[in-house]
Amino acid sequence: MAKDAKPRVKVPKLAAAGETITLKTMISHKMESGQRKDSDGNKIPRSIINRFTCDFNGQNVINVTLEPAISTNPYLQFDAVVPEAGEFKFTWYDDDGSVYETSKKIAIG
Amino acid sequence: MTLSRRDFVIGAGCGVAFASMSSLPAYASLVEDSIAAFTGGADVVSGDIVLDAPEIAENGNTVPIEVSAPGAASIMLLATGNPVPAVATFNFGPLSGSRSGNTRIRLIKTQEVMAIAKMEDGSFRSAQATVKVTIGGCGG
Numbered sequence: 627m628a629k630d631a632k633p634r635v636k637v638p639k640l641a642a643a644g645e646t647i648t649l650k651t652m653i654s655h656k657m658e659s660g661q662r663k664d665s666d667g668n669k670i671p672r673s674i675i676n677r678f679t680c681d682f683n684g685q686n687v688i689n690v691t692l693e694p695a696i697s698t699n700p701y702l703q704f705d706a707v708v709p710e711a712g713e714f715k716f717t718w719y720d721d722d723g724s725v726y727e728t729s730k731k732i733a734i735g
Numbered sequence: 736m737t738l739s740r741r742d743f744v745i746g747a748g749c750g751v752a753f754a755s756m757s758s759l760p761a762y763a764s765l766v767e768d769s770i771a772a773f774t775g776g777a778d779v780v781s782g783d784i785v786l787d788a789p790e791i792a793e794n795g796n797t798v799p800i801e802v803s804a805p806g807a808a809s810i811m812l813l814a815t816g817n818p819v820p821a822v823a824t825f826n827f828g829p830l831s832g833s834r835s836g837n838t839r840i841r842l843i844k845t846q847e848v849m850a851i852a853k854m855e856d857g858s859f860r861s862a863q864a865t866v867k868v869t870i871g872g873c874g875g
Contacts, residue, residue: 647832696823
């Protein structure tokens, strides 16, 4: 699964100090719910991303627990405060133990 | 005592009827269990939380849901009609800008979506919205 999961995030390049900005994230993942059956009637085992976290310069912004009811290619949108210039770090945790990471820098201007 | 065919059929029929009756409220109790696990049995008051869901979802596989509750420490989303009611739990950190989240969820059928917020003072708030689903998600 690790090779298919492609994280995408949208972060503004510039923000004023202390400004609240909106972050949009999406990762390509099939989010197999464990409820579906294949053509032979066998249950397809669950395989989802079960946790997502976003940190800014080591401080937590949001920590989301995901369940199988989250759609394919999980999309999350949330707000963050930018106290200084730095880097947002986004992390997704897969059921199979894989961890997908990406980061985006933001400047104060 | 010998079991006649007729006795057997009646007995088996009752067994099936009983099994289907007892499985009916299963979803409801799952929802209550999820709520109890999140709140620890505390009272949940409605209000102070906004749950934005479409009235009609053409495709249950991706239903956009937005929830916001100023002053919340975490927000749990529940789909009361799904085989597994839990959907997601947002836990807000110190740099969270607004206590809100937006995601896309799966709904197997027309049902009520519920959001419960745990406020920073330890109280709980809830909001509900009914979503009409024309094509179910979860591969049903």
